[in-house]
Amino acid sequence: MSLIIEDLHVESSGREILRGIDLEVKEGETHIIVGPNGAGKSSLLYTIAGIPKYVVKKGRIILNSEDITRLQPHERVRRGLCLMHQFQPQIKTIKVSDLENILISKFGINELAVKAREILEIDNLRNRYLFTNMSGGERKRLELYLTLLTNPKIVLLDEPDSGVDVDSLVKISEVINLIISSSLTCILVTHRGDIVNMLRKVDRVHVMCNGKIVESNGKDMLDRVLKSGFRKICERLRDKRE
Amino acid sequence: MSRSVRDVEKIAEEYLSKLSSNGEIREIIARLEISRREPHIEPTCSIEEVGRAFYSLVDSSIEKFSYVDTSSLIIRPLKEIVIEEKDVENVWSLAAPDEDPHLALIAKYGDNRGAYVRVRSGSKIGPVRTCYVTKLTGTVQLVHNVYVVEDDAELQVLSTCTSSRDALDIYHISLTEVIVGRNSRFTMIMYHNWNETTKLWSSLRVSAGPESRIVLIYVTHSPIEKAYDQVIVRLSENASATSSSVIYGRRGRYHTETTTILEGRNASSILISRMLSAEKARIESVSKIVARGEGSRGHIECLGVPLDDSSIITSVPILEAHRTDVQLSHEAAIGKFSEEEITYLTTKGLDENEAMQLLIRGFVSIDLEEVPPTLRKVVERIVDELVRRSAV
């Protein structure tokens, strides 16, 4: 599944958060997005997932040549696009197994999710309530699994590696590698190089600052940016504006 | 209470005569004076059959009654117990006929219609079912049950109430007294499914012996004109009670009052109430824990979700401490489901309606860990029905 974003301008709570994003991700590609806190990375993924709070003021989102800009979130999921959230709400009344059953009955069983369930050790979490009193690693593992249960063709992964220990990181990157080798399209937001180095393939890296993509390049750029920090690259954007 | 059962009717009569200005009570009495039907009683049946409804009351006549008299269990019409004056010390032991007009009506006009159940020491019985049905317009259904659970015994009861769609303007007025012995267990599930012209008044009184365990589950999800439900549980030393009530109110007025009185040392109780309101319903829920016993503990959790702007939910938690060494707490909240939770679920492929239903199901789901499997299925079915009806 391919995704094209054209000149996307987004507001939330009356504030302009995304200020003209252009992005093209071809079927089966893996793209990485990095950028400082508050750059708008999550907002971009929320907008692609269709969360109504993020109001598209201008531009389009095209999924496999269909304009999905006005679709509801669940309609996008049905088309094969699913978001793994950076932060998950603690829903202390819904059991993991209840949501799991609903998703399985809606989307059927898929091989990738079955493998992920093993690798991410979901069985221990099944009787818990959604994200309630879960550790950072448990949340990320569960959220990744639930995302895969929707049988997606394109996944948006928002910091799957934040706040997880080394062992969990290995499991999570193993699953992401399965996603990549199953030829799913993948957009991954991260703050760290180590997960990226664990991936079997990275097609492109984008740097976001202040609601814009300021640079897109090959994987090599990542080490450079993570070493020197975002300041210089983001200042260049400011200079351009001035 | 050392009052003789024979006096009860007289006390009630006197009390009612003083209430002649109460229009509703007068109206009920007039109806009761007109129609009096003799109960129809079935012959003795086996214990296995008790698993289904052992007794059902249709309007004001007993349509089915299964007698049991074994070394572990006695089930008989309350009326016979009163006439024979056998085991009557428990009848009207937890309520007084001049406490409330409705109790007086039961005492004077109820004809002791209801069941007497006694579980013998060491026996475990259940679930037994009772069933109340109203079919005739204008019926006043009066019920009085007495359940006795001796020491080291257990009783599980499933009580369902329903009225046919075309039976209008009905009153269901009931008193259930439950006496639970030492180290015994009592579980009761009450399910109300009336129509919107029904007026309900019901009182459940429980005396919980030392070390006993009481589990009460109350579910109502039908429109009703007016519902008043009262539960009063007195707990002795080391006894504990959990009461969970789920009300999905649509139209009509619902008032529930659940009180636990922690009399004994280390007695404890948890009162949980979940309320959903819609279509101009008014729900009032009062939960009260009175802590008198040394080291007694209690917790109240009242959560309400108004599903539209036309309905009203009032939630009143009351904690009353009589000592310094007791521990009482409450948590009360009213508000709609969080936007964040709904949004999250929609990004996992549920539409808004499905997300709401899942949240409603979670909200009303009662902890059924302590409920025996057969009853658990019943409660799950009831919750399914509730969620189905809440679909927008």
Ligand SMILES: Nc1ncnc2c1ncn2[C@@H]1O[C@H](COP(=O)(O)OP(=O)(O)OP(=O)(O)O)[C@@H](O)[C@H]1O
């Ligand atoms: N709903 C909202 N209403 C108002 N402002 C918002 C909203 N959502 C995000 N923002 C603001 O938009 C900016 C971008 O936020 P976003 O969460 O997208 O950043 P991010 O790049 O994901 O940051 P981080 O690396 O910390 O996760 C921030 O300044 C944030 O405060």
Ligand SMILES: [Mg+2]
């Ligand atoms: Mg973010």
